Amino acid sequence: MSYLLLKYLHIIAAVFLFGFGMGSYLYLIAANRSRDPRVIAAVARMVVRFDAWITTPAGVLQLLTGYAMVSMAGMPWSADWLRAALLIFVAVGALWLPVLLLQKRLHSLAAHAAESGTALGQAYQRLYRPWLWMGVAGFAGMFLIVLVMVTKQAPWQWF
Structure with missing residues (x-):
């Protein structure tokens, strides 16, 4: 696979992470503001599905394509910006599992209230x-x- 194809896939994965992630996040916030358990349950069900089927695989693709590009280009893993990006990626990923679990629980509670x-x-x-x-x-x-x-x-290099 060529470097440019990997870079394309890496950028598309970022677009999906941001697009679907932010879209589902804002959609569930809007549903929550309705205070209607039926609305919240329906939206939360879709958010859980989108995050499981689209956002999470995009995150995996992001990591795999990033690794492949660094390897293919012969970049040093010790580069500050690369280590910073990986550290932030891991931190964001560490938030992701609890968020998914909370979304499933929010859906369950809203569905129960609606029923x-x-x-x-x-x-x-x-x-x-x-x-x-x-x-x-x-x-x-x-x-x-x-x-x-x-x-x-890296962020510490900006100052």
Whole structure:
């Protein structure tokens, strides 16, 4: 596989990570604002599916194509910008599993409330807040990774 094809796939994976990730994140925030368990359950079901079927595989593709490009180009793994990008990627990835688990639980609680005709309880709100803030942190990390990749500089080199 050529370097340019790998780079293309790497960029497409980034677009999918951002696009589907941010889209599903904002969509679930909007559904939550409705306070309607039926709306939240329907949206959360789709968000869980999109994240499992599209966003997560895009993250794996991102890692694989990045590794292949570094290897093919003979770049040193000790480059500050590369180590910074990997560190941030791992940190964002470490947020991803809890986010997926929280989304599944939010869906379950909303679906149960919708089926029983009850309002969302405190358990839902206790899970929603960390999900929201982990998303903020994760997307901040993703923006930072793109900046590192474009500038080929680690954040500590910007000052």
